[in-house]
Amino acid sequence: MLRLNPEQMAQRVAADIPDGSYVNLGIGLPTKVANYVSGDQQVIYHSENGILGVGPAPATGQENPNLINAGKQHVTLLPGGCYFDNAESFAMMRGGHLDIAVLGAFQVSERGDLANWATDNDQFPPAVGGAMDLAVGARRLFVMMRHNTRDDQPKILEACSYPLTGAGVVSRIFTDLAVIDVTPKGLQVVELFGDNRFDEVQAVTGARLLPPV
């Protein structure tokens, strides 16, 4: 099967972000999406710590220690961007004002449950950040993740075994194999990458998929 690399995955997610959207990109893999939003798409990026209109990284030596994104990376502000406090930032998130959030995930269930903040390993202290607020608040929640774990276990499951971030919150799943929508009827495959066959993808998925129409 064709497995997209992270850059290709980011490119595929970027293609589904409409012009004029307000978007929050989660820490890690989703951050790459910004690199593939084309000049025809004007997208305003939100950072949960209190920025709208996040711009690219500053030149070396131009960093402002206060001006960082949620991933603690130095950023800049675009013309038209602005700042606000954390309560207002989360009012935007929880209040349904962001068009799209793109998050990574450990697991997604067939009902759109998301698990991305804690595993079943109790050795590490937990951390949740803004994931639960984005999960309930974004108008559309995109999950961007590898289809399988490093040891080839499925991450799309009938039910998540890890603690939930939110129940029934995921809109669309972008993996390295396919694009899958969470619908009332079930997990609807929207696109199979390259020559990937439906039965191949189904075989490495832990929940029943609906074939592309």
Added chain:
Amino acid sequence: MLRLNPEQMAQRVAADIPDGSYVNLGIGLPTKVANYVSGDQQVIYHSENGILGVGPAPATGQENPNLINAGKQHVTLLPGGCYFDNAESFAMMRGGHLDIAVLGAFQVSERGDLANWATDNDQFPPAVGGAMDLAVGARRLFVMMRHNTRDDQPKILEACSYPLTGAGVVSRIFTDLAVIDVTPKGLQVVELFGDNRFDEVQAVTGARLLPPV
């Protein structure tokens, strides 16, 4: 009995406002208090529509239609003053950040209940504004009112007959006859103006008073 006029009442209230206080003066009679706060007292006035550091009225022709106080009068901003939205303004009020609010009243009960937003006349539509928020939120609530109605009925009562603004909220009552504290033991007369006698003031009051100690 000596009955203070409104200017004298305002002067008496002003004397009880400590230097450095954050103060909200209600619409009407309480507004006069600002005129008698002396130069030794630096008081920062709050206006519920979204101003801290309210200054005096502007010169004629210098009015800014947006810069008004809660009584809809044109005002100015003192150096050190600032603006905020209504939700933050009421966070200050309800959150216990104002040291003193001075409000007028129709009635006050011996337990410190305040009635100042509606009478029993249903012909007029009701209006409440910020009175209920100030009543529950100011650290000390001063009531400034005539001791009796125009037809000589008492306004200090065992229980208010008018709808309440807040229950058990009044700290101190300044009337044209006396200064009275609401205490767990009851209404404690703190000061009788001029040669006013306790029994005279008690006679025109609708609740039992405790004599000055």
Added chain:
Amino acid sequence: MIDKRMASCREAVADIPNGARVMIGGFGSSGIPLRLIEALRQHGAGDLTIISNNAGVAEEGIASLLRDGLVRKIVCSFPRSAGSVWFEKRYQEQSVELELVPQGTLSERIRIAGAGIGGFLTPTGYGTRLAEGKETRVIDGKGYVLEMPLHADYALVRAAQADPWGNLIYDTAGRNFNPMMAMAAQVTIAEVDTVRALGELNAEQVVTPGIFVNRVVAQERQHVAA
């Protein structure tokens, strides 16, 4: 390119339907979107629910909507002012319904609607007539009333400056209810004195981020009769 400017107030309010819930910013004479209200009146949508701190004075603003019989209900903290003759007339003839809300409860109910919060407990109004019929509870000896979010279909707000992305800067006490209302409506329409080019507003001074604003109409500064 994101550009939220519209050519006229008329165009900006053209899709407001009968029966809409409309928030209108302002406090007294300060920060009222008078041009948008006038456009709404001429547009003629009726059966409106108006959410605003005051109910208008003389023939101006919300008073003109009440006069023309376009308002079914008003949610308000201080409807009665010197000169609020049209509100008083419609109230007394029982042709307009009034939901009276303490001012801080009004602004917070609007804010939580914009913030995705389902309700809040406030001490304001506890033990008074305005808490009748509402859920209450006592926590650590203090009484609270459960208040619910106030959503709207449209918000008409007034600011001093905007940019094409809809960022808003206000003038002095003209903020009042405008920033919360901008958050709480499905469609927020801002009437401003001037629109500046992108990047010309001081990003540290923006009060309403453009994400809360859908349409911007510039106008000459209107001085409001006191």
Added chain:
Amino acid sequence: MIDKRMASCREAVADIPNGARVMIGGFGSSGIPLRLIEALRQHGAGDLTIISNNAGVAEEGIASLLRDGLVRKIVCSFPRSAGSVWFEKRYQEQSVELELVPQGTLSERIRIAGAGIGGFLTPTGYGTRLAEGKETRVIDGKGYVLEMPLHADYALVRAAQADPWGNLIYDTAGRNFNPMMAMAAQVTIAEVDTVRALGELNAEQVVTPGIFVNRVVAQERQHVAA
């Protein structure tokens, strides 16, 4: 004359007792009152409850309080970061208690403490482990968790500029939790780069009104190691 300036961070934190609940502003490396935290560490009050978005990295800020064993409990949304070694060590040896709170719930719980609100209903965390044991309800088919205010005895905040009345202006994303924390504590202490004369701050740009600030300490700008 109202003048909230104090001569040193040491003086500003001198009355913080053992067992105090202390809010500390900042997000990642941005807007952290590092000098005040260092003064608190040297002051040596222990058994502290720290309320902050993160738990410090390396030997800096909150990490230094954890290292020195001054922290009994931490209320936090994202305690685990690259380099949060002292938090991880204290957590694993069970010498520090963790109350994990989703970030938006953390900032709103702080805000409502400052705003006199007794609780709020949030959809965040509904149906998850972080809502276990909490009161929930379903409104119009959507689930909510009742969350309560987070008060503190002291708040240590960081801003760019102040004036003698305690008005604060921040730098870019340095606001984060600082404005809400300033509202929610009995005593708020602000560490700022510079104090300007009264009237020199732009009144339209003040984010934290001075009413929320009790003490101000100026300092040279500290660049935080990334």
